[in-house]
Amino acid sequence: MARAATTTDAFNAVAEPRRRQILDALANGERPVNDLVAALGLPQPLVSKHLRVLRQVGLVEVRDEGRQRLYRLNAGPLRPIHEWVKSYEQLWTERFARLDVVLEELKELESEDTDDDDE
Amino acid sequence: MARAATTTDAFNAVAEPRRRQILDALANGERPVNDLVAALGLPQPLVSKHLRVLRQVGLVEVRDEGRQRLYRLNAGPLRPIHEWVKSYEQLWTERFARLDVVLEELKELESEDTDDDDE
DNA sequence: TTGACACATTCCCATATGGGAATACGATGG
DNA sequence: CCATCGTATTCCCATATGGGAATGTGTCAA
Numbered sequence: 236m237a238r239a240a241t242t243t244d245a246f247n248a249v250a251e252p253r254r255r256q257i258l259d260a261l262a263n264g265e266r267p268v269n270d271l272v273a274a275l276g277l278p279q280p281l282v283s284k285h286l287r288v289l290r291q292v293g294l295v296e297v298r299d300e301g302r303q304r305l306y307r308l309n310a311g312p313l314r315p316i317h318e319w320v321k322s323y324e325q326l327w328t329e330r331f332a333r334l335d336v337v338l339e340e341l342k343e344l345e346s347e348d349t350d351d352d353d354e
Numbered sequence: 355m356a357r358a359a360t361t362t363d364a365f366n367a368v369a370e371p372r373r374r375q376i377l378d379a380l381a382n383g384e385r386p387v388n389d390l391v392a393a394l395g396l397p398q399p400l401v402s403k404h405l406r407v408l409r410q411v412g413l414v415e416v417r418d419e420g421r422q423r424l425y426r427l428n429a430g431p432l433r434p435i436h437e438w439v440k441s442y443e444q445l446w447t448e449r450f451a452r453l454d455v456v457l458e459e460l461k462e463l464e465s466e467d468t469d470d471d472d473e
Numbered sequence: 474t475t476g477a478c479a480c481a482t483t484c485c486c487a488t489a490t491g492g493g494a495a496t497a498c499g500a501t502g503g
Numbered sequence: 504c505c506a507t508c509g510t511a512t513t514c515c516c517a518t519a520t521g522g523g524a525a526t527g528t529g530t531c532a533a
Contacts, residue, residue, distance in 0.1 A: 236490085236491050236492060236517075236518075237489085237490050237491065237492090237516095237517060237518035237519055237520085238357065238360075238370075238489075238490040238491065238518080238519070238520075239369070239370065239371075239490095239491085239519095240518095240519065240520090241357070241519085241520070241521095244369065246368065246369045246371075247369045249365065250358070250363065250365045250366045250369040251357075251358065251520095251521080252358075252365075253521090255438065258442075262441075262442070262445075267479080267480090268479070268480060268481090269478095269479065269480085277522095278522080278523075278524095279479085279480070279481090280480085280481075280482080280522090280523085280524085280525095281521075281522065281523085282480095283480060283481055283482080284481090284482090284521080284522085285521090286480095286481095287481080287482095299529095301479090301530065301531075302478060302479050302480085302529080302530050302531065303479060303480085303530095304479075304480065304481090308445070310442040310445035310446050311445075311446050313439055313442050313446075314446050316435065316439050317436075317439045317440065317442070317443055319374065320432055320435050320436045320439060321436065322381075323377075323381070323429040323432050323436070324436055326381075326427070326429035326430075327429050327430050327432075327433050355487075355488075355520085355521050355522060356486095356487065356488035356489055356490085356519085356520050356521060356522090357488080357489070357490075357519075357520040357521065358489095358520095358521085359488095359489070359490090360489085360490075360491095370490095370491080372491090386509080386510095387509070387510060387511090388508095388509065388510085396492095397492080397493075397494095398509085398510070398511090399492090399493085399494085399495095399510085399511075399512080400491075400492065400493085401510095402510060402511055402512080403491080403492085403511085403512090404491090405510095405511095406511080406512095418499095418500095420500065420501075420509090421499080421500050421501065421508060421509050421510085422500095422508095422509060422510085423509080423510065423511090
């Protein structure tokens with residue numbers, strides 16, 4: 236098997252930096268494609284392709300308005316990413332480094348207790 | 355150009371579910387490869403390959419202990435993901451839906467004010 | 474109807490993937 | 504020294520990618 240399709244996941248879809256840029260641009264509200272093309276400085280077909288991927292994972296939604304197609308953000312599918320990453324947040328926090336020390340101390344106290352009974 | 359290398363980013367590295375499983379397994383502490391092999395139920399070479407990717411983006415570190423290689427988590431590189439995704443968190447919160455209404459009201463009030471001066 | 478505009482789609486290519494199979498490699502025990 | 508254990512690496516393949524170029528499609532204005 237090759238790599239998982241980019242349309243499998245929000246995880247996969249968002250791995251591409253341009254796709255993140257698009258979402259960031261849409262955070263300010265609904266935008267037509269040409270706005271995004273201008274904002275990202277990429278060829279229009281490329282932007283449309285990225286939008287397609289984002290649509291397929293549900294990260295954006297479209298609305299027709301005359302000649303234009305207005306894209307808007309739908310952040311919901313990002314939630315699993317947030318949930319997953321959030322649990323690691325404490326690991327790079329300074330406070331956690333100190334907590335680590337505390338846990339080590341607790342572990343030592345524990346082994347002292349068991350020393351009396353078992354060994 | 356093809357898709358960005360999985361070793362480019364934590365974003366890319368973590369798009370693969372198995373790699374996330376490995377990190378999850380390492381959250382409980384240092385583990386030798388065979389532990390991970392057993393935990394994930396994957397062929398050993400495959401686990402080693404995933405670990406290589408994780409090493410290259412700095413998400414895990416290794417330590418030699420006799421015949422074994424003990425891997426440990428290094429969550430730091432996940433931070434950019436958390437930072438990025440966090441800013442979208444409010445968008446799927448119920449509270450935000452109500453905030454949205456409030457902002458609309460403010461916007462209307464604003465245009466009423468400017469109506470007096472400009473138009 | 475025709476032309477211009479806003480987008481989407483298609484075809485093409487180089488590239489790197491995840492997985493399978495087999496093998497190489499360093500450390501340890503006998 | 505040799506066999507074995509714990510891992511890493513290599514070779515192979517099918518697959519889907521991001522991008523470029525060109526073309527298709529629907530809408531509006533004249």
